[in-house]
Amino acid sequence: MTEYNPIFRSPITPKKVQASPSGSRSLAPNVSLSDHTGVKISLIQGEADDTLKKEFGHIPGNPDDLIEIGNGFLARLTPTEFYLFSKSPDGDLSSAATLNEKFAGSFVHATDLTHGKAVSRLMGSLAASLLSKICGLDFHNSVFPNGQVAQTSAAKIRTLIARYDEGGTPTYYLHVDRALGQYFWEVVQDAGEEFGIEVVSNSN
Numbered sequence: 001m002t003e004y005n006p007i008f009r010s011p012i013t014p015k016k017v018q019a020s021p022s023g024s025r026s027l028a029p030n031v032s033l034s035d036h037t038g039v040k041i042s043l044i045q046g047e048a049d050d051t052l053k054k055e056f057g058h059i060p061g062n063p064d065d066l067i068e069i070g071n072g073f074l075a076r077l078t079p080t081e082f083y084l085f086s087k088s089p090d091g092d093l094s095s096a097a098t099l100n101e102k103f104a105g106s107f108v109h110a111t112d113l114t115h116g117k118a119v120s121r122l123m124g125s126l127a128a129s130l131l132s133k134i135c136g137l138d139f140h141n142s143v144f145p146n147g148q149v150a151q152t153s154a155a156k157i158r159t160l161i162a163r164y165d166e167g168g169t170p171t172y173y174l175h176v177d178r179a180l181g182q183y184f185w186e187v188v189q190d191a192g193e194e195f196g197i198e199v200v201s202n203s204n
Contacts, residue, residue, distance in 0.1 A: 010037040011118055011181040014199045015189055029198035031124035033188060036173065037181060038089035039119055040072070042096040044082040046108030052082065055094065055102060066149045066162050069093070073173075075149040075162055083149070083160065084110075085119070085173070118181025120188060123171040126195045131172065133191045135159070146170075155187040 012035045044052070052059045056069045060076035067074055072086035072093040086093040096112035103109065122130065128139035135154035137144060144150070149162040160175040176184045189197060 010035055011178055012037060012120075012185045013182065015186055029124055029196060030126040031122065031130055031192055031195045032198045032200050033185075033192065034121045034200045035185070036088065036119040036121050037117070037178075038114070040084075040086040040089075040091060040093050040095060041113040041117055041119075041175070042084045042094075042099060043111045043113055044084060044099065044108065045111070046080055046103070046106065048080075048082060048103070048106075048108045051102055051106070051108065055099070064149055066147050066164055068164065073162060073164055077149070077151060083162075085162075085175070116178050117175050118178050118184065120174045120185060121171065122174060122188065123166060123169050124195075125170065127170045127172055130188070130192045130195055130197070131161070134187055135161070137161070155184050157184060159184070 014035070049059060052074070056074060058067065059082070060067050060074060063076050063078050065076050069084070070093065071088075071091040072084060075083040077083055084093065084099075096110040099110040128144075131137070131139050131154070135152060137150060137152055144163060146163055146165045149160065151158070151160050153159065154161065154174070154176075157176055157180050162173045162175070163171065164173070165171050174184070174188070189199065
């Protein structure tokens with residue numbers, strides 16, 4: 001099956017910030033923000049457990065669980081809904097088209113959401129504190145631990161928040177509708193100013 005690969009451009013343009021006074025920012029930022037829009041995303045709906053186990057070896061056991069799958073992550077949103085996304089735009093991960101070939105003959109379908117979402121990665125020791133400013137969820141480790149995903153409201157818009165720490169550093173992937181990507185990015189960046197947020201380029 002031929003896959004559709006249009007030229008892609010992120011809707012996010014990082015807001016320019018004034019340089020901080022000398023010595024006011026630590027060498028290692030307390031929180032950093034990067035644009036990961038363009039990562040491969042598929043929403044899988046139906047009784048897909050058996051097929052996904054064959055494809056990936058293991059799957060999340062309960063709703064709101066998130067596991068690492070090769071170059072990406074697989075989240076179980078509900079008993080019959082999964083959310084698959086890659087770590088970076090060039091991440092090698094099964095596409096919706098490939099998955100649908102494997103689902104042929106069953107009542108399971110994968111929908112490609114890649115070009116409909118804006119994705120940001122927020123990481124750092126104060127990432128949870130920043131998120132608490134724009135979202136009503138409790139991000140304490142005992143409530144929202146590593147390997148957790150939630151569909152919620154953040155910055156007053158529908159947001160999927162997935163936590164998967166990197167090297168022991170709290171790391172959150174924030175998915176919103178593409179049309180609201182710039183708005184959401186600016187809200188996060190503004191909320192992070194008091195924490196010394198650093199916008200980093202995505203070299204992946």
